[in-house]
Amino acid sequence: MEITEIKSKLLLSQVLHHYHLKPDKNMRLCCPFHPDKTPSMQVYYKTQTAYCFSTNCPTHGKSIDVIDFLMYKEKCTKHEAILKAKTLIEGNHPEAPGGRSGLPPKSVPTSRTDLLGRMFTYFKNGVYNSQPAKDYLKKRGLDFSKTEVGYNSGQFHHGKRKDENLINSCVEYGLLLDLGNKGRTGNPAYRSFGKWCIVFGLRDREHKIVGLYFRSTLEKKDQRHFYLRDRQGLYPGYPSGETKRLILTESIIDAASLLEEEEINKKYKVLALYGTNGLTEEHQLAIKELKELKEVILFLNGDEAGKKAVEKYGAMLKTEYPDLKISNVEVPENEDVNSLLQGHSSEILTHLLDSRKVCDHFFSNENQLKEKEQNYPSPKLFTPSKEEIKQAAKRLVKESQKGLDTENPYNLKYSGKEAKYQIKGFKINQMDSLKITLQIEEL
Numbered sequence: 001m002e003i004t005e006i007k008s009k010l011l012l013s014q015v016l017h018h019y020h021l022k023p024d025k026n027m028r029l030c031c032p033f034h035p036d037k038t039p040s041m042q043v044y045y046k047t048q049t050a051y052c053f054s055t056n057c058p059t060h061g062k063s064i065d066v067i068d069f070l071m072y073k074e075k076c077t078k079h080e081a082i083l084k085a086k087t088l089i090e091g092n093h094p095e096a097p098g099g100r101s102g103l104p105p106k107s108v109p110t111s112r113t114d115l116l117g118r119m120f121t122y123f124k125n126g127v128y129n130s131q132p133a134k135d136y137l138k139k140r141g142l143d144f145s146k147t148e149v150g151y152n153s154g155q156f157h158h159g160k161r162k163d164e165n166l167i168n169s170c171v172e173y174g175l176l177l178d179l180g181n182k183g184r185t186g187n188p189a190y191r192s193f194g195k196w197c198i199v200f201g202l203r204d205r206e207h208k209i210v211g212l213y214f215r216s217t218l219e220k221k222d223q224r225h226f227y228l229r230d231r232q233g234l235y236p237g238y239p240s241g242e243t244k245r246l247i248l249t250e251s252i253i254d255a256a257s258l259l260e261e262e263e264i265n266k267k268y269k270v271l272a273l274y275g276t277n278g279l280t281e282e283h284q285l286a287i288k289e290l291k292e293l294k295e296v297i298l299f300l301n302g303d304e305a306g307k308k309a310v311e312k313y314g315a316m317l318k319t320e321y322p323d324l325k326i327s328n329v330e331v332p333e334n335e336d337v338n339s340l341l342q343g344h345s346s347e348i349l350t351h352l353l354d355s356r357k358v359c360d361h362f363f364s365n366e367n368q369l370k371e372k373e374q375n376y377p378s379p380k381l382f383t384p385s386k387e388e389i390k391q392a393a394k395r396l397v398k399e400s401q402k403g404l405d406t407e408n409p410y411n412l413k414y415s416g417k418e419a420k421y422q423i424k425g426f427k428i429n430q431m432d433s434l435k436i437t438l439q440i441e442e443l
């Protein structure tokens with residue numbers, strides 16, 4: 001979408017409404033960009049611009065259009081303002097739950113993008129109406145007022161609201177599977193793809209939804225993840241051109257968890273891989289476009305597969321971009337970004353990120369090694385080694401005879417007669433900030 005097209009589709013009144021701003025009868029507003037007691041901003045709907053007369057204004061007396069308005073209001077770059085404008089045009093902004101609770105309008109969705117955009121909006125509203133979805137998101141530590149996420153209750157093709165055109169499009173693009181047989185009613189039967197799943201949107205370069213990722217809310221071991229067929233797009237989207245430090249996570253939920261942390265969001269851009277073998281060609285092309293990129297941070301799971309992927313992709317990126325700093329966040333055994341949040345306060349993510357290590361074994365350039373030492377001093381003392389924790393745990397096992405599970409030294413489990421106890425602890429490189437959570441579950 002070109003800037004001129006955006007300006008023709010997004011009205012200044014929509015942007016003002018989005019921020020709950022209402023001009024007075026003289027079309028003036030208290031300027032939202034600085035403290036303003038008397039309305040200093042004049043709105044001109046004729047030219048779709050606004051002008052602030054205050055000398056304190058960061059707009060410096062420039063006439064501002066919808067994109068400028070978003071840029072000043074969000075304190076973001078022009079590129080990000082353009083993306084924001086697009087989501088407003090698509091009606092994809094999370095601030096408007098109630099008003100859009102219905103199904104997509106009854107018209108023929110013309111393309112896959114068109115259909116997926118509409119369906120994602122519908123799924124997003126589904127979260128507000130679904131207790132299982134809310135419960136699941138809460139369990140995973142995700143806040144749907146911050147993260148764009150949907151829920152597919154699998155109901156949209158049922159009942160009196162059903163729409164033939166919509167059904168046909170959904171069958172065409174894989175959201176409904178035609179079961180061929182006719183039900184009791186004599187109507188064709190369909191199975192909803194990704195039913196009872198929470199849904200995330202994958203976006204293309206223009207920030208349009210071009211793919212969907214489904215995560216089951218039911219804990220079935222073998223059927224938890226689904227991508228809509230012909231997977232396309234990236235989550236949460238293409239990193240913006242100014243990206244300097246890019247975090248790669250192993251899963252979409254991990255990326256969503258990181259993005260909810262304001263501290264992290266300010267410093268880094270985040271991009272989800274599609275599993276440990278999921279650095280796709282599309283990811284690679286998106287990374288290639290980042291001319292300002294200085295560092296790629298691999299924040300994968302603390303297991304064998306995660307470690308192997310760090311080796312594989314670290315080496316691959318280093319070969320392709322010798323000047324790029326590749327670093328690795330060491331995640332405790334058998335944990336991942338999202339699981340860490342379930343036993344710890346969110347600071348653990350920042351701590352882990354701050355103590356990330358440059359993967360220096362991919363190269364032996366002295367300068368880069370020196371740089372590594374400057375940026376990442378060796379860990380401080382006073383933290384017991386993993387071996388020591390294991391030994392201590394083993395002693396405990398002997399004492400208590402049974403019931404203590406020490407397989408993961410950072411998550412000790414003990415089943416007593418009355419309750420189950422879990423101690424989730426994590427060492428960090430500062431004496432005063434060892435974090436421990438004790439979880440007691442009554443039996």
Ligand SMILES: [Zn+2]
Binds near residue numbers: 053054058
């Ligand atoms: Zn102003």
